[in-house]
Amino acid sequence: MGKTLAEKILSDKSGGDAKAGDIVIAEVDLAFVQDTTGPLTVRLYRSSGMGKLANAKRTVLFIDHAAPSPNVNLSNDHILLRDFSRQSGCILSEAGDGVCHQIVAEAYARPGDVVVGADSHTVTAGGLGAFATGMGSSDVAVAFGLGRTWLRVPETFKIEVTGDLQKGISAKDLILHLIGQIGADGATYKALEFHGDTIEKMSMAGRFTIANMAVEAGAKAGLFASDEVTHEYLKAEGRGNDFKALAADADAVYEKVNKINAAELEPTVSKPHTVDNTASAKDLKGTKIQQVVIGTCTNGRLEDLATAAGIIKGKKRNPSVRLIVAPASRRVLLDAIEAGYIRDFVEAGAIILPPGCGPCLGLHQGALGDGESCLSTANRNFEGRMGNPRSFIYLGSPATAAASALTGEITDPREVL
Amino acid sequence: MLKGKAHKFRDGISTDHIIPGRYAHLRSNLPELARHVLEDADPNFATKVKHGDFVVGGSNFGLGSSREHAPLVIKMAGVSAILAKSVARIFFRNAINLGLPVLICDTDKINDGDELEVDLAAGTVKDLTNGSTLTFGKIPDVMLKILNEGGLIPYIQKHGDFRL
Numbered sequence: 162m163g164k165t166l167a168e169k170i171l172s173d174k175s176g177g178d179a180k181a182g183d184i185v186i187a188e189v190d191l192a193f194v195q196d197t198t199g200p201l202t203v204r205l206y207r208s209s210g211m212g213k214l215a216n217a218k219r220t221v222l223f224i225d226h227a228a229p230s231p232n233v234n235l236s237n238d239h240i241l242l243r244d245f246s247r248q249s250g251c252i253l254s255e256a257g258d259g260v261c262h263q264i265v266a267e268a269y270a271r272p273g274d275v276v277v278g279a280d281s282h283t284v285t286a287g288g289l290g291a292f293a294t295g296m297g298s299s300d301v302a303v304a305f306g307l308g309r310t311w312l313r314v315p316e317t318f319k320i321e322v323t324g325d326l327q328k329g330i331s332a333k334d335l336i337l338h339l340i341g342q343i344g345a346d347g348a349t350y351k352a353l354e355f356h357g358d359t360i361e362k363m364s365m366a367g368r369f370t371i372a373n374m375a376v377e378a379g380a381k382a383g384l385f386a387s388d389e390v391t392h393e394y395l396k397a398e399g400r401g402n403d404f405k406a407l408a409a410d411a412d413a414v415y416e417k418v419n420k421i422n423a424a425e426l427e428p429t430v431s432k433p434h435t436v437d438n439t440a441s442a443k444d445l446k447g448t449k450i451q452q453v454v455i456g457t458c459t460n461g462r463l464e465d466l467a468t469a470a471g472i473i474k475g476k477k478r479n480p481s482v483r484l485i486v487a488p489a490s491r492r493v494l495l496d497a498i499e500a501g502y503i504r505d506f507v508e509a510g511a512i513i514l515p516p517g518c519g520p521c522l523g524l525h526q527g528a529l530g531d532g533e534s535c536l537s538t539a540n541r542n543f544e545g546r547m548g549n550p551r552s553f554i555y556l557g558s559p560a561t562a563a564a565s566a567l568t569g570e571i572t573d574p575r576e577v578l
Numbered sequence: 579m580l581k582g583k584a585h586k587f588r589d590g591i592s593t594d595h596i597i598p599g600r601y602a603h604l605r606s607n608l609p610e611l612a613r614h615v616l617e618d619a620d621p622n623f624a625t626k627v628k629h630g631d632f633v634v635g636g637s638n639f640g641l642g643s644s645r646e647h648a649p650l651v652i653k654m655a656g657v658s659a660i661l662a663k664s665v666a667r668i669f670f671r672n673a674i675n676l677g678l679p680v681l682i683c684d685t686d687k688i689n690d691g692d693e694l695e696v697d698l699a700a701g702t703v704k705d706l707t708n709g710s711t712l713t714f715g716k717i718p719d720v721m722l723k724i725l726n727e728g729g730l731i732p733y734i735q736k737h738g739d740f741r742l
Contacts, residue, residue: 345641
């Protein structure tokens with residue numbers, strides 16, 4: 162009987178024959194925290210008496226959620242992380258370097274790795290064929306110390322996507338559509354595995370966007386085969402040696418198969434206050450917004466900024482909209498400067514934030530006022546998510562966000578293309 | 579045997595309802611953070627919850643972030659167990675890792691304010707207000723071993739490694 166990607170990776174990392182439903186103890190190739198989960202992890206780690214880190218060079222602390230720090234308390238949390246990095250020898254990613262998931266993709270995760278992070282969007286690294294999953298501070302503290310974690314091998318849903326995405330439609334629309342279809346708990350405890358010619362042709366940026374949001378359907382991992390597209394990506398990041406080809410067996414057993422015709426997808430938007438509350442952008446025409454956010458671990462990559470800049474270039478934001486752009490990493494920012502996208506955004510009236518999580522989780526850099534609405538390229542629109550339970554968050558693609566920034570209301574990007 | 583009052587919440591209570599990101603600056607000041615527990619779902623919860631009470635959710639309780647602070651502030655409020663129809667994966671692991679039981683049962687049968695008696699060993703929830711008895715799903719063995727030690731860090735302190 163063949164194996165799914167999750168079963169293959171977890172067999173390899175547990176030294177056994179891992180099948181869906183089994184409990185395994187797996188070797189952890191990369192463990193990380195960020196600045197809102199890291200301080201608790203460090204305190205738990207110190208209290209545990211585990212001593213030395215199992216693998217300091219594969220342990221990373223990211224300062225990205227509050228970067229740079231908006232207040233004294235968080236500045237002190239950052240000091241705690243810097244001190245721990247110095248004492249333990251682990252890697253510190255400083256404020257301004259970028260969002261953890263983007264840097265994990267650029268610099269650390271490898272096909273076939275097991276990655277655990279104290280952040281739910283750790284699933285992003287599934288885009289390059291790593292079994293990557295979010296955990297809390299206790300679990301990651303133990304992974305820091307032992308270099309191992311326990312996992313229940315998940316059953317897998319095969320998501321088969323065929324056909325060409327039409328102009329103005331992207332990976333974001335695909336994943337929002339899927340979550341709308343199966344629900345915010347439609348894949349709880351499961352792995353999602355993406356297949357089909359649409360996926361084979363898709364860029365790494367698109368694969369990361371989809372993997373990133375697997376958790377919004379409750380999934381434990383969102384997995385893609387590691388193929389030539391993955392190889393080219395790793396080579397471009399200067400780590401072609403990290404490549405290994407990886408695919409599920411043809412006779413792997415899936416709990417469920419979902420088929421999506423990419424050619425039929427529409428620009429899709431999640432309405433407040435749940436990600437599975439989806440509608441097509443054109444049906445939301447007339448919905449006024451006061452803020453647009455382009456960026457985050459979901460859609461802050463160069464390809465996303467290129468799409469948005471292509472729509473905005475030479476035009477002005479609607480005067481009633483604050484347009485916020487946050488590149489996902491320093492590398493993305495530099496490339497976007499080089500390509501002229503940052504100039505396009507600034508000339509259109511945008512606010513450019515430093516690489517990081519920006520306003521996504523309501524900590525700083527763009528909290529919403531009472532009754533305000535925002536169209537964001539992020540992954541979550543829960544009540545209160547962007548700093549105010551009396552505000553409204555819509556989620557969409559970079560193209561939908563850019564088009565909406567021009568009109569001041571939710572807009573199908575095909576209207577302005 | 580756990581005994582206390584039910585505090586009922588709707589389906590889809592997210593970690594942002596439990597402890598929103600706007601309080602991230604209080605995560606190193608847990609007593610202050612805990613004053614905001616479940617604030618966006620019920621602004622009065624922190625003042626009315628009593629030691630031993632139960633948080634009773636609907637489906638997909640705890641969806642969203644990996645922040646362990648979410649089950650931590652619920653535990654700090656004195657809650658002895660969370661009951662829900664279903665629970666999000668990361669939240670489930672986090673709660674057990676802190677020694678806070680999460681019990682899956684048909685919470686539609688429980689009303690806000692009901693007096694409950696939970697027998698962890700027998701797997702039953704007795705609703706003393708309406709006289710009904712519910713059974714809850716078995717906590718997976720591996721998690722039960724962690725829960726029985728009071729959480730993951732105490733488990734590792736005792737065993738030094740996974741003995742699952």
